[in-house]
Amino acid sequence: MRWDAPGTVELAREQGLSEEEYGRILDSIGRTPNLTELGIFAALWSEHCSYKSSRVHLRKLPTSGRRVVQGPGENAGVVDLGGGWVTVFKMESHNHPSFIEPYQGAATGVGGILRDIFTMGARPIMLLDSLRFGSLDAPRMPHLVDGVVRGIGDYGNCVGVPTVGGEVDFHPSYNGNVLVNVMCVGVARADGLFFGRASGPGNSVVYLGSKTGRDGIHGATMASDVFDESASEKRPTVQVGDPFTEKLLIECCLELMGKGLVVGIQDMGAAGLTSSAFEMAARAGCGLTLDLSLVPARERGMTPYELMLSESQERMLLVAAPPDVPGVLEVCHRWGLDAVEVGSVTAEPEVVATFEGREAFRLPVAPLVDDAPRYERPWVRPAPAAAVTLPPLHNRDWGADLRALLASPAFADTRPVWQQYDQSVGASTVVGPGADAALLLLPGTSIGVAATTDCNALACGLDPFNGAAQAVAEAVRNLACVGAEPVGVTDCLNFGSPENPKVMGQFVAALEGMAEACRAFEVPVVSGNVSFYNETSGSAILPTPTVGMVGVVPEVRHRPRGTWREGEALYLLGAAEGELGGSRFLQLVLGLEAGPVPAVDYAAESRAAAVVRGLVRQGLAAAKDLSDGGLAVAAAEMSGGTVGAELALPEGVAPARALFGEWRGGFLVAVEPENEQALVRACEGSPVNRLGAVGGSRLKIALGGNVLLDEPVEELEGLRENGLKWLSES
Amino acid sequence: MQVEVRVKLKQQVLDPQGEAIRRVLAGLGYSEVEQVRVGKLMLLEVAGGDREAVRARVEEACREVLANTVIEEFEVRLQ
Amino acid sequence: MQVEVRVKLKQQVLDPQGEAIRRVLAGLGYSEVEQVRVGKLMLLEVAGGDREAVRARVEEACREVLANTVIEEFEVRLQ
């Protein structure tokens, strides 16, 4: 099939467009598109690029606030940090590529999200990776875990951006569809931001970075192949990451921007040159001309179709004023990067491309970008899980229950994962992985930038609304543990097929829950990503709306810590009992994925988080939020496996709910005896209980004189250490 | 039996390593080196006398673990 | 001209990668594979017609940068 063959409805279908969509194309351009034009429509109208199923609902998220500099719509969101600094951040998924080829899929996921950040003029300062795998005994699963972790590590390590946080969780619903969500946080001067806008007719368009190959064509549309079998065999669907070139691109682009040589810039992500060209034109209300013969190609004989739709990695499209072009090329060449002027900006809002001296396509910008189809997919609101009848929960061996929890992969020490990541390059990591949230110094200042990713997918499966709201609340709590106040959210909404009304219902409910929580905590959503079609043979993953939250500490004076010290007093902030519905105790000890997930008590959560934030900032307390596994697990983690403690639970509580109950928005806090009064005073008006003191080598928890559990902390830690140990061996 | 397994990236897959090496060689004056592709060489000592059986087993091992057939191709050579 | 450069760890240098592959193979039932050594294969496209001149140049490149002769040995094969 030639690149300029006239389009037909069959060809449209092969590219992943519906018959109606093809009709819309004919209407909007008033003629039959050629194959290349059809490919461009298919890419920009794909779910991935157009958000056609999610857009109507995404509007429900709060996106403005006093700190918001740039909300959704650009390559990443931007929030003010004070002192003339802004932070630029976003999270993105690379689920499908990682399932096909875990190492390269994860690596190129890191590369893509980094480009979204530095294309805005920000220097990336940290990465976080939120990972979901299936059961470790499912086919290929250890290989997938290993490959994903190596891929993330090798890419981030090479470019020199520390990976300082994330999550690892396991559930059989991911057996055929793992999740790889990567978040990047960057920083810039408020007056040093750049946008993906091709403005100023007459300006030059420069292609920068790796050459274009035949890789990843159709990555965005994921449609069946338009070419014959043999051609498709030659065309790799998997892209290989080149972190060395990415590092050069980062330095080169930041230098170009610093020198004032850039008018607009955008990376070539999904749908490659197509999305960067059309989106940059759309944002500026302008058009572009491109000479595709000038695009640096890795192989001979590449057609306009291939050049426009290739998803080769490590490429950028840049707009510069013509007198600056020689300067731009000089900087690029000094960094050893290919850079070629390939076109110019025009006033007419259309993209016109030539190839070997003749017109390859001519398409108006608006129908492709702004007027892409939007669907109100049918959906049914999920009924939240009902209460379950539990077996009698008294006289259990609570110590054995705690050990069972800690021995499960869900609670495994993730050190074997993140020790493969450079956590300290940048020399700014105050709190790295293994804590509740990461905290880094903004380079050259004492301003702290904190970040965390959170999502309890089990809870979201039982109640998408409350589960998603709880994910936001957990992120707020995690930030509080390092003294940070939340300033913005990015998300990565991982769901099954939007064409399934049940899945679409989960999506809508989760989105509404997230929206409610973000409004209540006054944390706007400034960027994000939707990943649909996470399912294999009709069975979808657990709804997994991952929350990435960024916080600020105006001045970092103390290093927050998540472990307690000999001699400290222990306090429980928040309710003395939690709920067992949707808890890890039910899932892992009783084998029940059931029960209601309570709504978030925003007022109480906000108060408790403010108290903890203040104490941690002043260096008065070590804090850990109560989340997965409840108080008992938090205590085991705070011991660090070295120093024990004796805790007495408040009279009258039910042991299971006190030890393992979740969803109570509380914290376990350790303070030196001389700071106890300050703590109690700070808690004015919120529930607080003194539980005991740190000391010895055992974790002992009693209730009304009855010892519920009494375990050596070193053994508890040992259980956690075993879960992922295999990942650190050769 | 000595068996040589050669694993190479498929022709159209990007080889960043090879390209970086080519650039350095060019910088050192070896500009006659026009392309570099990097692969893996595995030298196996395999017990067993039947050449075709050994070949079949090693090829199976290649498909199973030694090569990543999504992006790589392999070749087995018996000495 | 196609030139193949083979870089291997010297015999007396421990090859943990090869050993790890051997163990994985044994775990999968390929216990007949008794030893694995891993090397690098570099396939060069070199301009020039004089075989011996090309060989001499590529060997020079090996000594200069492509191999580290403290731990590695190399071999150049012209196609």
Next chain:
Amino acid sequence: MKAGRRRPRVAVVIFPGSNCDRDTLAAVEATGGEAVPVWHQSRDLAGCGSVILPGGFSYGDYLRAGAMAAHSPVMAAVRRHAEAGRPVLGICNGFQMLLEIGLLPGAMLMNRTLRFICRDVHLRVERDDVPLLTYLRRGQVLRLPIAHKEGNWFAPPEVVREVESEGTVVLRYCTPGGGLDDGANPNGALNAIAGLVNSAGNVLGLMPHPERRVRGIVGGEDGTPLIRGLVEAA
């Protein structure tokens, strides 16, 4: 630093793919030096008294760590500087480059776990009698992060004997108490070697990252004496 005296100038060479260059520049400034970035294409060291080859992934470590950077134009100047007895410090990737150009003996193999490892390690100081190590005491234990995949130092037996008999090992991986124990050796380096000097004592290479530890708020100041020693030797 004495009033009125110019700060010692320290060159930090930037290779394509260096990624600890900015941290190293900042650490030099924090310890009283004037940090001077020098591009790898440069043919001189901008009149600096000391030079640091920083960590990172020069050329992506695509051939062998440090191999391609070792052939940069600036390396001739670094070699002259070293041969003139002036201070040279190679950190991580920089250490790998010093091995590649033969200013220090041996070579790096892949870590025995075959994985990248980033974590804090303990290091026993074996020498304190060369100017670069003025601020350290023999037997002292430092805690610094490592971050590498190829840090498993190897050399033929006769070379190992030589470095031991000449006493050119400056840092060894050890337990928190300073003991030598295979479990404390993260990468399998022969004789737990983490850092070496040349016999003249002016060229030092080490795998851990002192430049990441010059401020308590990011985990300690155990890197300060090493960087300061180099700054003041400039």
